[in-house]
Amino acid sequence: MENESPKIIPIQPAPYSRSRQAGESQNVLDHIVDDFQDNPASMQYFYDLFRRVYCHGDALQHEGMLVGTTCIQAPEELIYAFGATPMRLCNGSYHYDQRGADFMPAKSCSLVKATLGMLSSETVIPKIGKPDLIVNPTTCDQKKKASAMIEGMGYSVYDLEVPSVKESEASRVYWQRSVRQLAGRLQELTGRKLTRKSLKQAMSKTTRAQAAFRALHNFRRQSPSLILGKDAFLVTNAYFFDDIGRWTTAVEKLNEELAQRAKAGFKAVQSKAPRVLFTGSPPIFPNLKLPLLIEESGGVVVTDETCSSNRMLYDMTAVDEWRVNDMVDSLADKYLKPCTCPIFTRNDDRKRRLLDLVSDFNVDGVVYQAFAGCQVYEMEYRSVAEEFNRAGIPLLYVETDYSTDDKGQLSTRIEAFLESMKNRKKQRA
Amino acid sequence: MKQNNSRLQAVRDAVNRVDLNSFRFWLQLAAFALFVYGGYFAIDLGSRLPLFSCAYNDEGRAAICYLLPLQHQLSQPWPRLFSIASITVITGFLTFVLWFIFLNKGWCGYVCPLGTIQDWITALRRRLGIRYSRYSQSQFAQLTRVKYLLLALMILIPLGIGGGFFSHDMSPPFCLICPARMVLPMFTGDVSQFTIDFSSKTAMIMTAVGISITGLFLVGAFVKKRFFCFFCPMSALHYLISKPALLKLKKDGNKCTRCGDCYRVCDMEIKEIADDVKTVNIMADDCIMCLKCVASCPEEGALKATFAGIPILESTEAGFIKRINKGCSDGK
Amino acid sequence: MLATLSMNGYCQYSPAPGKQLELGGRPGAAMDRAAASGAPAGGGRPEAGNHRSNARSDGMGMHSGGAIWLSDAPPMRGGGSRSGNARGGGMGGMNMGGGYGGRAMKRLWPRAGNDPQKSSFAREDAQASTEILLVTPSSTPEGEPLPAPAESHTGIAFEVPAQGYYRVYLTTRKLQGKILNVCVAKAEVANFGHGGDEEEQARGMQAPRILESAPIEIVRERQPNEKMFFQLKSGDEQPFVILQKGLPLPSARVRFVSHQGWSREAVSDEQGRVSFQVIRDYFPPWGEFQKRFKATYLVIAEANAAESGNYQGQPYTSVRYQATLSGSYQPSPSDYMSYAWGLGIGLLIFLFSGVAVYLYRRRRVKPFVEVRFDEAK
Known part of the structure; x- marks a missing residue:
């Protein structure tokens, strides 16, 4: 409660580390670190990072101007190219979710509420400082409406216009134009010019990070798994705010360790552990409730299809002519075409991507998380379920939010789901 | 036999990492x-x-x-x-x-x-x-x-x-x-x-x-x-006589994420190369078989060129990353 | 196999042959090669009348009847035939004619006269003996005899199964008083097709082009880098070699007659060589101009020799040799091809489209323009 009442009592607020929010993070992080065995040694970097940022409230350093983004649709290469640092503002804290409830109807997406809550708070965690600009892609309705609210909090917001259809030529051209306009806005903000060299440097940073992510992604194909999903989610969550170079080095180190584990025949889970594909609304620290429940119950999240992890880092950009014009358009294409976000009219690509991941990762079942109020994922559930039905792959649909109230109930459902998968496996064998 | 296979694989890997543009x-x-x-x-x-x-x-x-x-x-x-x-x-x-x-x-x-x-x-x-x-x-x-x-x-x-x-x-x-x-x-x-x-x-x-x-x-x-x-x-x-051709451009639609990288680099602006996930023989009538699409595809095996059924150039993640890194450092 | 063919006007000479026989005896007759080559080519329209009168007056030993030569067109076909088929292109000589379908045949007509357009069919002459030899790509270099045509207007027909050069020698011998007239009319036919057997074509191009048994022969020298489908163009310099039994014949009087009857004389040098520039003598109205107009030139070479012997039991004291060769030439491309216009149009389109693309692109980077409708009726 201390954190909610500083305006009323004009005394020095208690240190952040003693806040309810820090406690929430502390609990989850302790659970991640202590309640599982054989955590990879190189995960320590990420554990420490989260502990510093989320539990102690340490400030994050960044280079140049700070540009907040509320969605993966905002091209980070462009932001880097202008010498600024992008920072993903999507938040997973229940504390902020509750704060954000003031801005949105009760049944709205926890993620958007939490983001609003965080931005409206005096002590923004992660402690990034005030963003010089917030790029808010006009994706789902809730993010669209959040734009004006964020502006109302005193931030300068840029609405990056995203089309609702991604197949059509008109939308592609429209989006490319949107991205170019964003570059114009960033130029205005930073006073720098977009040059071939700076954009190439920015792209090489991202490419290196993506390559490291892909290597990690590939290690997760291994059965039995070398690493648990909760660690992988932590790694990709760190990408939201960590320095990209440091992050990449840490992931590369982790990959080296995983390579050694693979050589040594290490098993992070039992051979029979059901392999789960996680999809739907993104788990963001500290809201790793569902993945943690799965792995506590003896399953393992081997891969995911969420915008906090796979969708954010998987797809890479190809450029034909290394000229500013072509590079910017290439980036625009990369941010629109492969995107499997449910805000688009059709979800064929998402279904195909899920099926591909199921077969590539030897997946036994799929857990579909939909935040209560995240209409697009809720609406897309039916078509995805039909697709999996046809393919004979078990699917568990979980509608939840950031609160921990439903933990017990969910635990039962997940255990039952994992048990049925184990039985299926046995029957097959 | 196994050694032969691994040697063949090594050759294939080397080929797949080729800098296609300069080749x-x-x-x-x-x-x-x-x-x-x-x-x-x-x-x-x-x-x-x-x-x-x-x-x-x-x-x-x-x-x-x-x-x-x-x-x-x-x-x-x-x-x-x-x-x-x-x-x-x-x-x-x-x-x-x-x-x-x-x-x-x-x-x-x-x-x-x-x-x-x-x-x-x-x-x-x-x-x-x-x-x-x-x-x-x-x-x-x-x-x-x-x-x-x-x-x-x-x-x-x-x-x-x-x-x-x-x-x-x-x-x-x-x-x-x-x-x-x-x-x-x-x-x-x-x-x-x-x-x-x-x-x-x-x-x-x-x-x-x-x-x-x-x-x-x-x-x-x-x-x-x-x-x-x-x-x-x-x-x-x-195109009218391309059916019996030995060199073929093939696509595995299941592996395609439709990221459009291939379409992006295509000199002929063939959209199907990215969007068509059903056709296996993906060569379109405008195609010039430059195979730039294969080189720019980051998905393992999604696109490949085969000669008489034998794959000669395949899209690989490693190849893609190598080429994109080269592009970032000295691309023209 | 010998065939006898007498022709009206064959090797008939003017009443004063002796005068004609004086080799180089007349001033002006012995024009050197350089002078001959200096003939106007495309530079201006030659006065056809003048030249024709020249042709008559300078009388190179021929008169009203004129020389016998082999043509690939009968007289009535008129001047200039178009090669309508894709196999076109004779080797500065004649190209394939004949009907389509069935075996490929070539037909040549012996014609008499000194003007390619005005020569009529050569008619039979009972007193002369004629022998026809055909050298084909597949025959021996000595050639094979051919039967004489039944009638002159049917022409000499032979099959052309192989690719390469076919040469026909029509040799006529006739005794006139104490003078033996030996006349060799030669035709060289190129038979090449696109996409034929390439080895066969190469062999055809390399085959010898001389008949060593010929008493006199004109050989058209090849142009540098001459290829299979060569076509002589007006304005080109064309050397010929006069040979006797395969050896160069110097001091032969050689006359080149163009399609319109313009002629030029020269005397062969020590190598038997003589060269003419093919003039431009085709000046139709633009609407009728045909760039593949095939004009015929005629080359006549003559030499006298004080040889004596017996011919068919009759003695002779001197021999008069005459050789003919005809070929075709077409208008020079420089007569109808224009670089100025070509580059002009190309540049215009280049600049126009370049500017159009530039302006289009400029327009596209300008701010968006609102769409408004015209309210007027």
Whole structure:
């Protein structure tokens, strides 16, 4: 409660580390670190990072101007190219979710509420400082409406216009134009010019990070798994705010360790552990409730299809002519075409991507998380379920939010789901 | 056996990591030298080649583009064409098919001298820092038919000449309007094609159209990658007989994320390469088989080029990352 | 196999042959090669009348009847035939004619006269003996005899199955008083097809072009880098070699007659060589101009020799040799091809489209323009 009442009592607020929010993070992080065995040694970097940022409230350093983004649709290469640092503002804290409830109807997406809550708070965690600009892609309705609210909090917001259809030529051209306009806005903000060299440097940073992510992604194909999903989610969550170079080095180190584990025949889970594909609304620290429940119950999240992890880092950009014009358009294409976000009219690509991941990762079942109020994922559930039905792959649909109230109930459902998968496996064998 | 397999895999990995653009540049240069200057070294590969090794480059050519003899053969008087000459037409076509099935449209992307020239013009534009143009999809849908129209005319007009309906001054109709007739001989110092033939009205019109198209070609190729290939009747003819070809471009739609990287780099703006996830033989009629799409695909095995069923170039993550890193550091 | 063919006007000479026989005896007759080559080519329209009168007055030993030569067209076909087929292109000589379908045949007509257009059919002459030899790509260099045509207007027909050069020698011998007239009319026919057997073509190009048994022969020298489908163009310099039994014949009087009857004389040098520039003598109205107009030139070479012997039991004291060769030439491309226009149009289109693309692109980077409708009726 201390954190909610500083305006009323004009005394020095208690240190952040003693806040309810820090406690929430502390609990989850302790659970991640202590309640599982054989955590990879190189995960320590990420554990420490989260502990510093989320539990102690340490400030994050960044280079140049700070540009907040509320969605993966905002091209980070462009932001880097202008010498600024992008920072993903999507938040997973229940504390902020509750704060954000003031801005949105009760049944709205926890993620958007939490983001609003965080931005409206005096002590923004992660402690990034005030963003010089917030790029808010006009994706789902809730993010669209959040734009004006964020502006109302005193931030300068840029609405990056995203089309609702991604197949059509008109939308592609429209989006490319949107991205170019964003570059114009960033130029205005930073006073720098977009040059071939700076954009190439920015792209090489991202490419290196993506390559490291892909290597990690590939290690997760291994059965039995070398690493648990909760660690992988932590790694990709760190990408939201960590320095990209440091992050990449840490992931590369982790990959080296995983390579050694693979050589040594290490098993992070039992051979029979059901392999789960996680999809739907993104788990963001500290809201790793569902993945943690799965792995506590003896399953393992081997891969995911969420915008906090796979969708954010998987797809890479190809450029034909290394000229500013072509590079910017290439980036625009990369941010629109492969995107499997449910805000688009059709979800064929998402279904195909899920099926591909199921077969590539030897997946036994799929857990579909939909935040209560995240209409697009809720609406897309039916078509995805039909697709999996046809393919004979078990699917568990979980509608939840950031609160921990439903933990017990969910635990039962997940255990039952994992048990049925184990039985299926046995029957097959 | 196992060792052999791993060695083969090592070779494949090395090939898949190749810097395709520079490999292609050198191969194209070599092919250009062969077909434009090979004649000086008494190289003669015949007159049934499925590429624009222009016959008007009288001294340097190492072979003759099949379109010239085809039009010549078809413009024979009908009594002859439909009797004994039909055999030479058929044997000529079969020889052409044999050449063709070897490389499929790879002839366009790797060997055709006119294609190479367009790539050089593109490189010049790129160096000057001028961006390229693209068609809109509706323009694309309309223009993509032009090559079939040209192919039909290229067959019907010579037949009409043989039947006495058209003047001989129109023969060979396509060659007269083909920019290769003017551009390629230039490389051996022969500029005699840059003339207007005033001997008759037909000849005057044909040569004027030809030189106008060459002017358009130079501008078009400057602002648009592979400008002419889009209208090339040889390309249309290729596509019609591409089924038995040995070199094939294949796609595994299940592995495709439709990220559009392949479409992004495609000189011919073929959208299906990214969006079609059902067709296995993905080569479209406009394709020039440059295989840039394979090199720019980050998905393991989603796109591949096979020769007689054996994969020779496959899209791999490692290859992609290597190429993109190279692009980020010294890409042009 | 010998065939006898008498022709009206064959090797008939003017009443004062002796005068004609004086080799180089007349001033002006012995024009050197350089002078001969200096003939106007495309430079201006030769006065056809003048030249024709020259042709008559300078009388190179021929008169009203004129020389016998082999043509690939009968007289009535008129001047200039178009090669309508894709196999076109004779080797500065004649190209393939004949009907399509069936076996490929070539037909040549012996014609008499000194003017390619005005020569009529050569008629039979009972007193002369004629022998026809055909050298084909597949025959021996000595050639094979051919039967004489039944009638002169049917011409000499032979099959042309192989690719390469076919040469026909029509040799006529006739005794006139004490003078033996030996007349060799030669035709060289190129038979090449696009896409034929390339080895066969190469062999055809390399085959010898001389008949060593010929009493006199004109050989058209090849142009540098001459290829299979060579076509002589007006304005070209064309050397010929006069041979006797395969050896160069110097000091032969050689006359070149153009399609319109313009002629030029020269005397062969020590190598038997003589060269003429083919003049431009085709000046139709633009609408009728044909760039593949096949004009015929005629080359006549003559030499006298004080040889004596017996011919068919009759003695002779001197021999008069005459050789003819005809060929075709077409208008020079420089007569109808224009670089200025070509480059002009090309440049115009280049600049126009270049500027159009530039302006289009400029327009596209300007701010968006609102769509408004015209309210006027």
